[in-house]
Every structure is written in structure tokens, then in C-alpha cells.
Amino acid sequence: MTPQPAPSVRVQADDFDVAHEQALLTQGRRDIGALVSFVGLCRDEDGALEALELEHYPGMAEAEISRVAVEALERWPLQGLTVIHRFGQIRPGEQIVLVLTAARHRADAFAAAEFLMDYLKTRAPFWKKERRAGGAPGDWISAKSEDDSAAERWR
């Protein structure tokens, strides 16, 4: 049994480069057979969103994502794991979150990536507030019950 890799968890205001993060995870490796990357984007459904303001709980955000990452490593035989979550102002089309999972086989990489996203949605301390076009303050995004049921199915 190979030792579990250390997950790379970052919470940052800056954008990230998916190709660079993939290269960091796979460089020098010949044993990885599957690399799944999920990127969550800021989307504008009605053309009226200027930006999302992502508030977070510094310290707990990193700690909670790390706890979820460790749980993923215990459930699936992963060879590498990266999670980046941004905070601050993010405009439509920009990247919010990255999950990378590396494994020998795709089933483990897909399942772990989906598990991570389902758990991040309900456990990572981030809150999104809309800013409408023209600078008018919008409302806080409501938590979705589908997200809770998506997380529940992993129990």
C-alpha cells in the first residue's frame, strides 16, 4: 500500500491556471492513469449579474477543505489531490473553484472529484452575494436543498 499523498489545499483571491496545476500534480509521475479536473465558474443567468462577492471564514475555510480532502483520500486510492477555492470579487465567466484528482483508474478519480465538490458545497465556509449590473447590491445566494441531498448520498 503506497502512502497517501498530501493534498494541496489553497484559499486565495487570485485566479488559478488549470494547466499549471495539472502539471504540478503529474510532473515526474509515470503511475497516474486518470486525472479529473473540475472547474466551477461564476455564471450569469439573466444578464444582470455584475459580479459575485465571495465571503469566507479565513482559517476555517482551509481547515474544512483539508478535512474533506483527507476524507476523500481515505475513501479512494488517489495519487494526488488539489483543491483551490477563491474568495473576493468574481465576475461572470471567471473561475471560482478547482478540484483535481489523480488516480490509477478513472472511476476513483471521477468519484472522488464529485464527492469533494458535493462536500465543499455544504461544508466549506463560503457565502456568495450578488452584485447587480450598475453596482446595485443584490441578495445573498440561497443554499440549495439539492446540494444537501447531493452531499447526503455519500454517507
Next chain:
Amino acid sequence: MKALYFARVRERIGLSEEEIAPPGEVVTVRQLIEWLSRRGDGYAAAFANPATIRAAVDKRHAAPDAPIGAAREVAFFPPMTGG
């Protein structure tokens, strides 16, 4: 101990953090919410619907009946919407 407030809870209370000294009979997260709710209208509004309040004790999620014990930091916030 330090109390931290985020998102809508922070807005309604009008503070992001403060030092609090709850009396000894305040033992659980739920009791702390009830105690805080009596501090003013903003607090009462923030905690009016307990079903929409989540809490963390020393940066870990905590259920309403979890003890606050010797916590250094207790945080209150709405359900999370990250990812």
C-alpha cells in the same frame, strides 16, 4: 471568547466579530444563540430563524447541542454557498 459573524448574520448584527463573556449557565451553541439574541434588535433579527443558522466552534462545524466549553472562537453564519 471571540464571536465571529459572517454573511447575512454579520450584516444584521452590524459586526464581524466581538469579544463576548456569556454567563456560566450558557453551555451549548443553542444556549449561546438564545443569549446573543437578547443583546439587541440586530441580534434578534440575525437569529430569528434558528433553522437558518450554522455554527462553528474553534473553526469546526458544531451542532446546536454541542458544548461551547473553553472555546476560543465561536462563529455563526447562514448555510454555506461555496463551490
